[in-house]
Amino acid sequence: MSAHDVETLVVGGGIAGLACAAHLKANGRTVKLVERNDHLGGVVKTFREDGYLIETGPNSLYLRAEDPLLEYLPKMGLDQHVLLAGTAGQKRFILKNGSPKPLPMSIFDGLVSPVLSFAGKLRVLKEAFIPPYDPDDSEDPHEETVSEFVTRRFGEEFLDWVVDPFVKGVYASTPDILSMEETFPRLTSMESHHGSVIRAAIALQMGRKIPSPRFVRKILSFDTGMGRLPNAFADFLGTDAGTNAEVLGCTKTPEGFRTALLYEDETYYLRSRHVVIATSALHCSEILKDLCPDVVNPLTEIPYAPIAVASVGFSRKNVRHPLDGFGILVPTKERRKILGILFSSSLFPGRAPDGQVLLTVYVGGMVNPKLAFSFDEDLISLVESELKSILGTQGSPDFIRIQRWEGAIPQYTLGHHDRIERITTALPEGIHLAGAYLAGVSVSQTFSSGIEAAKNILAFPPED
Numbered sequence: 001m002s003a004h005d006v007e008t009l010v011v012g013g014g015i016a017g018l019a020c021a022a023h024l025k026a027n028g029r030t031v032k033l034v035e036r037n038d039h040l041g042g043v044v045k046t047f048r049e050d051g052y053l054i055e056t057g058p059n060s061l062y063l064r065a066e067d068p069l070l071e072y073l074p075k076m077g078l079d080q081h082v083l084l085a086g087t088a089g090q091k092r093f094i095l096k097n098g099s100p101k102p103l104p105m106s107i108f109d110g111l112v113s114p115v116l117s118f119a120g121k122l123r124v125l126k127e128a129f130i131p132p133y134d135p136d137d138s139e140d141p142h143e144e145t146v147s148e149f150v151t152r153r154f155g156e157e158f159l160d161w162v163v164d165p166f167v168k169g170v171y172a173s174t175p176d177i178l179s180m181e182e183t184f185p186r187l188t189s190m191e192s193h194h195g196s197v198i199r200a201a202i203a204l205q206m207g208r209k210i211p212s213p214r215f216v217r218k219i220l221s222f223d224t225g226m227g228r229l230p231n232a233f234a235d236f237l238g239t240d241a242g243t244n245a246e247v248l249g250c251t252k253t254p255e256g257f258r259t260a261l262l263y264e265d266e267t268y269y270l271r272s273r274h275v276v277i278a279t280s281a282l283h284c285s286e287i288l289k290d291l292c293p294d295v296v297n298p299l300t301e302i303p304y305a306p307i308a309v310a311s312v313g314f315s316r317k318n319v320r321h322p323l324d325g326f327g328i329l330v331p332t333k334e335r336r337k338i339l340g341i342l343f344s345s346s347l348f349p350g351r352a353p354d355g356q357v358l359l360t361v362y363v364g365g366m367v368n369p370k371l372a373f374s375f376d377e378d379l380i381s382l383v384e385s386e387l388k389s390i391l392g393t394q395g396s397p398d399f400i401r402i403q404r405w406e407g408a409i410p411q412y413t414l415g416h417h418d419r420i421e422r423i424t425t426a427l428p429e430g431i432h433l434a435g436a437y438l439a440g441v442s443v444s445q446t447f448s449s450g451i452e453a454a455k456n457i458l459a460f461p462p463e464d
Helices: 015-026 068-075 118-129 146-154 156-171 185-194 197-207 228-240 281-288 293-300 369-373 376-391 416-426 443-458
Strands: 006-011 031-034 046-049 052-055 082-084 093-096 099-102 219-222 245-253 256-263 266-277 304-315 327-329 340-342 356-364 399-410 431-433
Touching (some): 015 031, 015 068, 015 266, 052 356, 118 156, 245 266, 431 443
Parallel strands (some): 006 266, 093 327
Antiparallel strands (some): 046 052, 304 399, 340 356
């Protein structure tokens, strides 16, 4: 008989932890997942109030053919509840000179977009003839930021009006601090393999012959919101997943690990062969500080962007803008106090009562972190003012709810690769990590990190 209560303990009930635990259970392994909060799913949570469907975190998914989440949709019965964004999802706006303009969705779109000047478009075309970056030939070899890469290859105008707002929308950050290689590895690979991003894009387009599966490269959600995703995995795990359980510490034993858990003011101990830490980097450092002190510094060096999410409801007649798109991103040069606006009720049905619209406004990030912690009345006033100026809203909103995330999105800053390498090489055998700071910040990438941790455990033979 095994000396363990369970083969694997998963700490953290967000998307990464749920993915890891479900994959292990689906493959016949014993697993227990514990979450310190009162719900599973982390920032992915949905609730309905006054007829509005409110997402406290991500509003949608974007899947690639290689994403493990794609094969789990039918396994969990989620494929029957998928909603694909309509034509609105294919159109995004950026704010320029105070008014929304269609955002180029590709380099080629940028060549006909009013967002870029004629000189800016010529500079983009020049990218095809700029030699790739070679550190050996550089007078100052270094890891490039997103700003440095984009300016070098496409020019400052493309950075300011296309890439900067896109980075805000994905990372709630600024391209000046993010590592290009870690944040957009596909683009750096395109440069290194083809000598140019444009030439690589042309080659990829010419070689694309096989149609993608139904859900691939589509913006999607679920009929009852994004919360259906973690709920499906929670249902699958059943009693193998628990909430309101705080990890007090983890120690190494000859057979594996002994983890102390606080639940309802009682301390319990759980023995396991493997432990997966699927939490934020900071929380991970707190759990492992005694067991593995060498990981503390690199984990705590990973910054997270704080975000305030304001869900705002208006009567349709009180919003001048047609809301015929995904939303509006706000470049730094516009000097606004918000990161962007999502047209939630334009993307998917059932997000607002009849005759109403639902807007989601993001504030804070690495750009204005203090604004995320403004008093409610100040934040509401700020949001109302920006919506009036940008979308032409009239009067006060009929509905508004605010959700704050102190550490919403991990930042892949310069040196991130080295930090992750220091962390993973210092881990004792049997400790595994998963989370958004490892393999990308999107829901699908976070899910993939959990699957990867599970696969590492499955490489070990099962216990007797």
